Amino acid sequence: MDSRQLRYFLAVVENGSVTRAAEVLYVAQPALSQSLRALEGELGVELFRRVPRGMELTDAGAALLGPARQVLQSSRRADEIVRGIATLENGWLDVASPPDLAVEPLASLVAQFRAQYPGVWVNLMDPGPNAGVETLLRTARCEVGIDYLPADDDKLSTRVLGRRRLLLGLPAEALHTQTATFPIDRLSELPLIAGPRGTAVRDEVERACAQHGFSPNVAVEVEHEHNVYLLVEAGAGAAFLTDSEARRAERRGVRVMRTEPELGHDYGVVFRSGPLSPAAAAFAALATGSAPGERHA
Numbered sequence: 001m002d003s004r005q006l007r008y009f010l011a012v013v014e015n016g017s018v019t020r021a022a023e024v025l026y027v028a029q030p031a032l033s034q035s036l037r038a039l040e041g042e043l044g045v046e047l048f049r050r051v052p053r054g055m056e057l058t059d060a061g062a063a064l065l066g067p068a069r070q071v072l073q074s075s076r077r078a079d080e081i082v083r084g085i086a087t088l089e090n091g092w093l094d095v096a097s098p099p100d101l102a103v104e105p106l107a108s109l110v111a112q113f114r115a116q117y118p119g120v121w122v123n124l125m126d127p128g129p130n131a132g133v134e135t136l137l138r139t140a141r142c143e144v145g146i147d148y149l150p151a152d153d154d155k156l157s158t159r160v161l162g163r164r165r166l167l168l169g170l171p172a173e174a175l176h177t178q179t180a181t182f183p184i185d186r187l188s189e190l191p192l193i194a195g196p197r198g199t200a201v202r203d204e205v206e207r208a209c210a211q212h213g214f215s216p217n218v219a220v221e222v223e224h225e226h227n228v229y230l231l232v233e234a235g236a237g238a239a240f241l242t243d244s245e246a247r248r249a250e251r252r253g254v255r256v257m258r259t260e261p262e263l264g265h266d267y268g269v270v271f272r273s274g275p276l277s278p279a280a281a282a283f284a285a286l287a288t289g290s291a292p293g294e295r296h297a
Contacts, residue, residue, distance in 0.1 A: 003075045005039040006068040008032050009047065013065065017054035069140040077277050086278045088117045093279040094142035096125040096133045098200070099224065100242055101267055105161060106146045109287050116286070120279050132198075133270060143272040143280035146287075148200040148265050157271040159288045166201060166263040167246040170255045171235045181260040185212045191219035191237040193228050201240050204265050229254055 011021035011032075018036070022029040040047055047061035057065075080086055093113070097106045102124060110122055125142055127133050133145035134153050151158050168182050170190070187209060194202045194216070202218075209216045219237045222228060228239045229249035240263065241249055246256045269287045276284065 001042055005035050006071055008035045010068055012055055066139045073140055090119040091279045092121040094123045096127055096136045096142045096145035101146045113283050113286055137272040143276050144284055145270045147270045149268050151270055155273045158268055160266045160268040163264050163266050164242055166240040168257045168259050169229055169232045169241045169249045170238045172253050172255050182257045183260050184208050188214045192216050193220040193231050193237045193239040194218045200265055204263050208263055
């Protein structure tokens, strides 16, 4: 098994067919097919099954995905050192983040990183509603991310960068009370708009309500929580908003209140296990204010 075979294997996975993978790689289709057959022969398993839409991974193929990406990353890291990319005159950096943290703090961190290392290409990755930053780290899709903490995987290294406060946004006509805060134990009175279970805000709200002996009344569930304040403005229900979302919501007439107790969660840098590439190590050092290569538990 060599890195070329693994690169061809991943290209077929990512493009869905041998034909499209060959076009992307600029290789002849028969050569790519022969390489895949040779890889399957070495491993003694079938990696793909043919379906009407192209190629579909077998269980064995799915098991190879993570190791294949790690092998190619290790190979790429060796090439970086040999070619002098360790000096960060060029190279690339993959950083994963949920959409709300991509606005802040990730945007300013990337701006600082680019100012210091203008030759490094940066790829900002959105894990999407059905995955997560930790999933991308564990499967070697990236080496570093900005995410809510604590991390579920104790093999990942983390460093807290700050805390994101959650404020309650309500339609302007929802309440006529003049109190400055809204008690959490009254939250059951409100229809809520929330992301699915497993998202940071939804889980924080679920925990807070459970501590008061009830479950939140989620009336509208949305896959993507950003711009949820537009649903609040339209009168679909109340929702918990980050500070930046709350400011936008208030400008549109949404009533924003603090809760008692106040809700929020820490966020920070999350590192993939193992040695980091030069670009990932430099980004982590910039974010945490530590020396390049220093790790945090």
